[in-house]
Amino acid sequence: MATAAEVAAQFQELYGYAPHGVWSAPGRVNLIGEYTDFNEGFVLPLALPHTAVAAVSPRTDGILRLHSADLDAPLAELRVDELTPLSDGGWAAYPAGVVWALRAAGHRVTGADLHLASTVPTGAGLSSSAALEVVTALALDDLFRFGLTRPELAVLAQRAENAFVGVPCGVMDQTASACCTDGHALHLDCRDLSLRQVPFDLAAHGLRLLVVDTRVKHALGDGAYAERRVGCEEGARTLGVSHLRDIAYDELPAALDKLRDVKVRRYVRHVVSDDHRVEQVIALLDAGDVRALGPVLTEGHASLRDDLRISCPELDLVVDAANTAGALGARMTGGGFGGSAIVLVEADDTDKVTAAVLAAFAAADFTAPRIFPAVASAGARREI
Incomplete structure (x- = not known):
């Protein structure tokens, strides 16, 4: 450096x-x-x-x-x-x-x-x-x-x-x-x-956040990101709001019923539910219940994978291998189509989870990922 x-x-x-x-x-x-x-x-x-x-x-x-x-x-x-x-x-x-x-x-x-x-x-x-x-x-x-x-x-x-x-x-x-x-x-x-x-001192709770760079290069200028943005804007217009932010989480089922385009419906479901997940995570941090973040992260990955459809086999493998090895939760992060995942682990489990992810990549014949801790800076x- x-x-x-x-x-x-x-x-x-x-x-x-x-x-x-x-x-x-x-x-x-x-x-x-x-x-x-x-x-x-x-x-x-x-x-x-x-x-x-x-x-x-x-x-x-x-x-x-x-x-x-x-x-x-x-x-x-x-x-x-x-x-x-x-x-x-x-x-x-x-x-x-x-x-x-x-x-x-x-x-x-x-x-x-x-x-x-x-x-x-x-x-x-x-x-x-x-x-x-x-x-x-x-x-x-x-x-x-x-x-x-x-x-x-x-x-x-x-x-x-x-x-x-x-x-x-x-x-x-x-x-x-x-x-x-x-x-x-x-x-x-x-x-x-x-x-x-928002205070974010994982070490004080005996935890660590790992970044797993899959080394799958993503490029947001290739149209896939823009296509999802257009789909979100279409959903907002159909629902009569300026932005999807205006759809409350408890209004989501009724909003989805109004959307006929399957793809737009998926995008809307992800955005509204991920806004809700941000609020969940902040509430957990404020309460000091940091370990409970894990399932929210994993739920977020499922939404990105299934509704937004921006994951890839390498990102899915990180999440599956890490959680199987005892991680508290994991998800892809960023724009998708490659890039990185984050993994919340007990500090004492860092080596075990890291080894499991590396072994899973080797077994799948994927390029070895780069893994390092994320420290709020x-x-x-x-x-x-």
């Missing part, structure tokens, strides 16, 4: 002068609440220790230079007044999109030099793209003194991904990266963007 000082030194070697500062922004794992954010519902993510780190300096000549320490790609040089949405700029589209979104919102970015390095696994459903966007937004906000709040930075970063990159994501990933605090999960109401930091910040 490159330190902030190392990234600063790399910047100086690349550009020939020292950066004005170094910032970092984390990836996230979502405890519960999938595909609820763009339905103006509830989510409960936590920030990971894995971060995108950016060394940045401002420019005044309209030039934007971008470089990644993690990719075998040349330095990208762009003009800020020529940035074009949906131009397929590869990885550079994420920081460039933030510059575009800031300028479109009336914030005068006159150019910048950026050098980025990230330890957030890409394609693992852990918001590597949001980390790039948020670290860029925070650095530019500091350097150009725009005075934006963290939620405002998150919304601008989301706009960059929606309108510039072309991925119709909700605001959860960027808000988690920008706003999470150490030792807490973030209860986000995606309607009004109100936040509550701090959100975006200036390092140097």
Whole structure:
């Protein structure tokens, strides 16, 4: 993992002068609440220790230079007044999109030099793209003194991904990266963007949350995510509400009876029930009944697998193998079609459950997953 000082030194070697500062922004794992954010519902993510780190300096000549320490790609040089949405700029589209979104919102970015390095696994459903966007937004906000709040930075970063990159994501990933605090999960109401930091100290309860990166790469720009978003919007229109958030859980059976499209019915059932699961999990955390989270997580996976249909054999195998080995609960997390699962375990059972998952993958002839603990960490910040 490159330190902030190392990234600063790399910047100086690349550009020939020292950066004005170094910032970092984390990836996230979502405890519960999938595909609820763009339905103006509830989510409960936590920030990971894995971060995108950016060394940045401002420019005044309209030039934007971008470089990644993690990719075998040349330095990208762009003009800020020529940035074009949906131009397929590869990885550079994420920081460039933030510059575009800031300028479109009336914030005068006159150019910048950026050098980025990230330890957030890409394609693992852990918001590597949001980390790039948020670290860029925070650095530019500091350097150009725009005075934006963290939620405002998150919304601008989301706009960059929606309108510039072309991925119709909700605001959860960027808000988690920008706003999470150490030792807490973030209860986000995606309607009004109100936040509550929920204490999340599993170690105090003798528990651990594992992330299992299946190494099955997912790509949210391939249309499957957008198709489900369109289906949710169709369900809301049919039910006469602005968003599925407006359907209460006890109203769900009657709402489903009004839906004739089988696929839309499945999507609506998942979203409304997952909003309810977020509320269940928060109530359990508030009551200190942390072990009871397990069955809620597993129930959430079944909904993602059967109603939303965004799981895959590797994710299902993680959940089945972990629960069979004694995990308290498990589910896939993130946008789906690959990526990662989370597993809630007794700390003393970590090795046993990990071994069971690895053995199950080997028996299925799947690529061995990457398994590591998720520790609720701090959100975006200036390092140097």
